[in-house]
Structures are given as structure tokens and as C-alpha cells.
Amino acid sequence: MKPINFVVVGFGGMGSYHARGLIGENQFVTTYGTYDSDEKRQAAAKEEGFKVYESFEAVLADDNVEAILVATPNDSHKQLVIDALRAGKHVVCEKPVMMSVADFDEVVNVAEEAGKVFMTHQNRRWDSDFLIIRDLYKSEEIGSLFQIESRVHGANGIPGDWRHLKAQGGGMLLDWGVHLLDQLLFMVDSPIKSVSADLSFVLGDDADDGFMSYIIFENGVRAHIEVGTSNFIKLPRWYVKGYQGTGVINDWDLSGELVLQRETDVKHEPTPIQAGQGLTKTMAPPSEEMTECRELPSVTAEFDSFYDNFYQVVREGAEAVVKNPEVRDCLVLIETIFKAAETGETIKMN
Ligand code: NAD
Numbered sequence: 001m002k003p004i005n006f007v008v009v010g011f012g013g014m015g016s017y018h019a020r021g022l023i024g025e026n027q028f029v030t031t032y033g034t035y036d037s038d039e040k041r042q043a044a045a046k047e048e049g050f051k052v053y054e055s056f057e058a059v060l061a062d063d064n065v066e067a068i069l070v071a072t073p074n075d076s077h078k079q080l081v082i083d084a085l086r087a088g089k090h091v092v093c094e095k096p097v098m099m100s101v102a103d104f105d106e107v108v109n110v111a112e113e114a115g116k117v118f119m120t121h122q123n124r125r126w127d128s129d130f131l132i133i134r135d136l137y138k139s140e141e142i143g144s145l146f147q148i149e150s151r152v153h154g155a156n157g158i159p160g161d162w163r164h165l166k167a168q169g170g171g172m173l174l175d176w177g178v179h180l181l182d183q184l185l186f187m188v189d190s191p192i193k194s195v196s197a198d199l200s201f202v203l204g205d206d207a208d209d210g211f212m213s214y215i216i217f218e219n220g221v222r223a224h225i226e227v228g229t230s231n232f233i234k235l236p237r238w239y240v241k242g243y244q245g246t247g248v249i250n251d252w253d254l255s256g257e258l259v260l261q262r263e264t265d266v267k268h269e270p271t272p273i274q275a276g277q278g279l280t281k282t283m284a285p286p287s288e289e290m291t292e293c294r295e296l297p298s299v300t301a302e303f304d305s306f307y308d309n310f311y312q313v314v315r316e317g318a319e320a321v322v323k324n325p326e327v328r329d330c331l332v333l334i335e336t337i338f339k340a341a342e343t344g345e346t347i348k349m350n
Contacts, residue, residue, distance in 0.1 A: 004090070004314060005032035007059045008069045009080060011041045011050075013160075014094055015071035019050060022123075023069065028311035035059050037072075056080065060087035067314070069121075070094060073162040074169025078103050081118065085110045090117040090314055096178040099169045101331045108324050117314050120327045123306055124179040125186055129249045131299040133238050134187045136247055141297070142258055143244030148188070149224040150180050150238055153231035157203050164205045171207030172227045173199065173334060180225050181337075182330045190219035192333065192349045197340040202230045213337050218350075249296065258294040261286075 008019040011034045018024075019031045033051035035058075036042050042052045053059045059068065060083060067090040070080050077093055084091050091111070097120040098104040111118035124130060137145050162168040163175060193216045199208035210228040217223070226235075236256070238249040245260035268287040272279045303321045304312065312318035340347045 001028070003028055003030045004311060005030055005064055005066045006069050007033045007035060007053065007065050008071065009035050009056065009059065010070065010072035011036040011045045012071065015069070016045070018069050018071060019045070020048070022307060026307040029307045032065060033059070056083070060084060060089065066090060067092065074099055074174060075167065078107060081107050082110050085114045085116050085118060088114065088116065092119050092121055092310060094121050095182075096169065096174040096331070096334070097327055098331065099174070101328060101335055104328055104331055117310070118324065119310055119313070119320055120322050121306065122179070122182045122322045122327065124183055125322065126301050126305065128254055128299065129237055129252060130183045131301055132249060132254070132296050133240060133247070135297055135299045136240060136242070137187050140242065142240075142247055142260055143242035145240050145242045146220055147222050147241040148184065149240065150184065151226040151228070151235050152176050152180065152237065153228045153234040155230060155232045157229050158205065158207070158209055164203070164207055166207040170205070171209070172229060173208055173211050173337060176227045177211060177225070177337070178330060178334065180227065181333050184215070184223055184225060185326065185329055185333065188217050188219070188221050188223070190217040190221065192216070193218045194346050194348050195333070195336045195340050196346040197337040199341045200228070211337065211341065213340070247296070254296060256296050258296060260292045260294060262290055262292050264289065
């Protein structure tokens with residue numbers, strides 16, 4: 001087994017995480033070197049003991065380098081990926097892989113011409129919270145899911161510099177949005193019927209600092225996908241409804257529960273409660289006899305980890321876990337969300 005020699009391009013927050021951990025600690029791939037256009041980041045990589053290239057050309061000219069990991073600001077992905085593929089390197093690119101569907105198609109063509117592997121790092125397909133919801137979707141433990149709400153809420157605004165700028169591919173739809181939408185499409189096995197959306201600009205940047213989108217699938221599933229960066233009180237990470245129950249995952253700590261409707265022949269009428277200035281039976285809690293609480297299932301991915309899979313794809317021609325047509329579908333959805341937000345219209349997909 002010969003590990004794949006990677007050069008990490010962009011030794012910033014995410015690139016250094018790949019260099020040290022994701023690539024650095026995986027038996028199938030090695031951090032052979034790093035390159036960053038900023039001298040301070042080159043010095044930081046040197047200090048951590050990594051081999052540092054002084055130019056991207058030098059990386060591409062080195063025959064020992066088999067693959068490149070691109071972890072630079074979003075607007076720079078396209079040219080770096082194309083140059084690397086044309087130089088005969090395999091490429092893993094960070095999300096959002098490209099800033100448009102047209103750019104993505106161009107790059108996939110270059111990869112095909114070069115005969116090299118080109119994969120997008122959609123790492124949140126391996127997140128435990130997502131795998132639990134995907135398992136509920138498949139197992140129908142709370143009945144078939146018809147409503148999926150997936151949110152991430154923070155209160156720190158947009159971090160860093162380039163993420164504030166639309167021209168550099170900033171904004172939360174391209175940042176967290178691409179993760180949540182990729183997860184949704186990797187779970188719901190149905191074409192999309194319609195999309196409506198709204199972006200938020202609380203910080204006053206030209207790039208969105210959050211968004212809400214409502215996506216209806218042809219199989220009847222409704223999804224609310226939301227990212228917020230000025231939420232001092234968070235809503236749960238996941239809230240899902242099935243025909244036999246409701247599930248909630250509060251956070252990445254995986255706290256949460258399932259509440260199911262108990263199968264019983266005896267009907268227990270709810271007791272009316274005082275609600276504000278009135279009484280309600282409709283909104284009263286369900287009687288204990290009618291419901292059952294369960295712990296969230298514990299789930300692991302049934303597919304290989306990202307870099308294990310990348311190795312199998314490169315060395316043995318295995319199928320990629322993150323497939324280019326899926327990544328393209330996600331970019332189409334992102335472009336549709338931008339359009340729905342801009343026009344204020346619900347966009348029909350077919
Ligand atoms: P960052 O600003 O921390 O780091 C980017 C680095 O790229 C900087 O050190 C910068 O000097 C360098 N750089 C800029 N242009 C370059 C070029 N042309 N050639 C070489 N180096 C260049 O940004 P980040 O947070 O690390 O994000 C980088 C990428 O990783 C983005 O695409 C982002 O969306 C992605 N990302 C993914 C995840 C994930 O979970 N998959 C998490 C964070 C970031």
C-alpha cells in the first residue's frame with residue numbers, strides 16, 4: 001500500500017486542519033508538503049515541520065506530488081484546480097467547490113480530459129447528527145419523514161475577511177449552506193419540485209450573512225434549511241416530523257429525543273389547557289398513555305471515510321462517495337436559492 005502524496009494548497013484554517021489531521025493522520029494519504037501564497041502562512045507551516053513550496057508552479061512541477069488539496073478562498077478554487085489537473089495531479093477541493101454550475105462543468109471536463117480524480121470535500125456527510133437523521137429517513141422509525149428542518153445558528157457574525165465579500169465567494173449560502181443542502185440531497189431520494197428563499201444582510205455586507213429556504217420535493221417531503229449568524233438563542237440543529245412521531249437533535253453534542261405516537265386502541269382525549277387568554281385542546285400536550293419517548297439511535301456511516309474512499313477511487317477505481325453529479329445538483333440548488341431570493345418568487349424546478 002503506497003499512500004498518496006498530497007500537497008495542501010492554502011495553509012489557513014481548513015488547509016492546516018487537513019495537513020495535520022485529515023490527511024496527516026490517515027494511513028492512505030500523506031501531507032507531502034504545503035503551499036500558501038502568504039509568506040506568514042508559509043512560515044507557520046515551516047514551523048510545524050511541513051515541507052513548504054515557494055510557488056504553486058514548483059508544486060505542480062514535482063513528480064513526487066500525486067494529489068493537491070485546495071483550501072483557499074472560494075473564488076480562487078477554479079484556476080488552481082484546473083492548473084493542477086492539467087499538470088497531471090488528482091485534486092480534492094474544499095466546498096463550495098466552484099462559484100457556479102458553469103465553472104463546475106468546465107472543471108469536470110478538464111478532469112475527464114486529464115483522466116484524473118476530482119473530488120469535493122463534502123465532509124459533513126459523515127457528521128453524526130446528519131447520519132442519525134438520514135437513518136430515521138431510511139428506517140422510518142418515526143414513520144416516513146415529511147418535514148425536515150435543518151438549521152445552524154451562531155451569534156458571531158461572519159468570521160474572517162474574504163467571507164464578507166461576494167466577489168470572493170463569501171456569504172453563508174456558499175459557506176454553511178452548501179453543507180446543509182448537500183446533506184439534504186444526500187438523504188432525500190426524490191427530485192425537487194419547488195424552491196423559495198430569503199437571504200439576510202444584517203451585517204450590511206454585500207454577501208449574505210444567513211438565509212432561509214423552503215424546498216418541496218416531488219415525493220412530498222418539505223425541507224426548511226436555515227443558516228443564521230446573529231442568533232443569540234439557537235433553535236435545534238434538526239427538527240423532523242414523521243407520520244408516527246417527531247425527532248429533535250439539539251446540537252452537535254447529539255442531545256435530543258424521539259417522541260412517538262403509541263399504538264393503542266383506547267383513545268385518550270387531551271385535557272384542555274389555559275393558553276394565554278383562552279383554552280385549547282388542540283395545543284395541549286399529548287397524554288402520556290398516547291406517547292413513547294426514545295433515545296436517538298446511534299449510527300455510523302455505512303460508507304468509507306473521505307480519504308479512505310479517495311484512496312480506493314485513485315488506486316482501485318472504486319466509486320466515489322461524493323460524486324460529481326451530486327455536487328453539481330447541489331450547485332444547481334444554490335443557484336436556484338439565489339434566484340428565488342432575488343426575485344421573491346417560488347421557483348418550480350421541472
Ligand atoms: P482561510 O482564510 O483561513 O485560509 C485560506 C488560505 O489560503 C490563507 O492562508 C491564504 O493566504 C491562502 N491563499 C489565498 N489565495 C491563495 C492562492 N491563490 N494560493 C495559495 N494560497 C492562497 O480560509 P479557510 O477558512 O481555511 O477556508 C478555505 C477553504 O476551505 C474555503 O473554500 C472554505 O469554504 C473551506 N472550508 C471548508 C470547511 C469544511 O468543513 N469543509 C471548513 C472551513 C473552510
